[in-house]
Amino acid sequence: MPDFLQALLLGVIEGITEFLPISSTGHLLIAERWLGHRSDLFNIAIQAGAILAVVAIYRERLWQLGMSFLGRGDVDVHGQPARDYAFKLGAAFGVTAVLGVIVKKAGFELPDEVTPIAWALILGAGWMVLAEVLAAKRAAAIGERARITWTVALLVGVAQVVAGVFPGTSRSAATIFVALLAGTTSRAAATEFAFLVGIPTMFAATAYELMDVARSGEAAGEDWTSLAIAFVASALTAFAAVKWLLRYIQTHRFTAFAVYRLVLGVLLLALVPTGS
Template sequence: MTDFLAALLLGIIEGITEFLPISSTGHLLIAERWLGHRSDLFNIAIQAGAILAVVLIYRERLWQLADSFLHPGKAQPVHGQPPRDYAIKLAVAFGVTAVLGVIVKKLGFELPEEVAPVAWALVIGAVWMVVAEQLAAKRALTLGERATITWTVAILVGVAQVVAGVFPGTSRSASTIFVALLFGVTDRKAATEFAFLVGIPTMFAATGYELLDVARDGGLAGEDWGSLAVAFVASALTAFAAVKWLLRYIQTHTFTVFAVYRVILGVALLLLVPAR
């Protein structure tokens, strides 16, 4: 397989899996076993492509939140709450992630590259998804649809992002969406939107931090910029399509199909892929 094609496939994998609740880190760790390990800069680039796609999808919401601080009298509610409150809760969730993320970094934590932890995280995460959605469905029947993001949900979503970063295979989107569903939000669309929006500053900050790290270590030299550009574009385009599809899908379907996929993939990894 050519380097160009391998880069293209990795970009597509990142774009599809970054915001679906199936773990992009887990898929990339596995894909690199066959497609070759890439540079840190390459991984930063394809993640940036996926972030860009979500910014474009939520550009109107992002402008609404920003404009609510400039023209508060004209602000329209966001899922039944003032947009400035919603924006502040996004900031709190990001702040919690940032503080805990720095602590984790200072402790010297590094992502494991073994398959087993990823596989078990996929399976355990699938159980978590089913339980969370069942509980949310029961609450919706008794209490009605709830789309309001509480302070508790905002804080726990921030914690969930760090947990997902520590355990590859957990999935950042799955962790945050289902924390929201477990702790009061019964509207799948509202939970998903908050998870994706808080992911924008989180992923931009992580990408910027990693990019500075790479630059300091001289990692910008010798990069195959053609392959990197192709992977970036592939990631952005496929992420855009994947998120658009997911937002339509969850309006009429549960997340059960993703839980089933995670179990099948996790078991297959444990049985078929060498431990290292």
């Protein structure tokens, strides 16, 4: 397969899986076994493309949050002032940053074996179904709650780190369902908060990784054409995927994603012993 086509496919996989609750890291690790391992800079580029897509989608909300600190209006965001909502985003990111540094200093490295990814996909499927059921019961009892509490914000920060430690968990799935279990019964509100927290988190992680690449001199041998193709593919695909997801969750639960994760996890466990 031509190199540019491999890069295109990896960009598309990243764009589809980064914000859908099915694990981008897990899918990319599996895809690289088929398409070949790529440089750290390549992986940074396709992740950056996905981040920019979400920034574009939430540009109006980000503008509202920014303006709330400049005294140019403090609009209501899911039942709370925009400035309060922004502080909670900052708190969630702060928890992620502190715990992320601790994990990094401890020398933790992501495993690249398929088996733990498969189990994370399967266990995550059960977690998603349980969260949906509990959130539905709470919504029936107390009505829909879109407001983000401080408890939700802090737990979402913890969930981001947990998802980073266990590939296959899915950052978006972990954060969305922690928000649903911690008190936000609105799927739309939980999803928006999870995606907005992901913006500074992923930008910070990307900047950290770029510093490592710059120090190592790895960029000198990079195939910039393939990298550019993958970056654009990731950005466009992520934009379409997130737009679709935001429409989908208005009338559907996340059950279909849980089924997908379960089936994929079982298939991987079945194939691993054969060496496939």
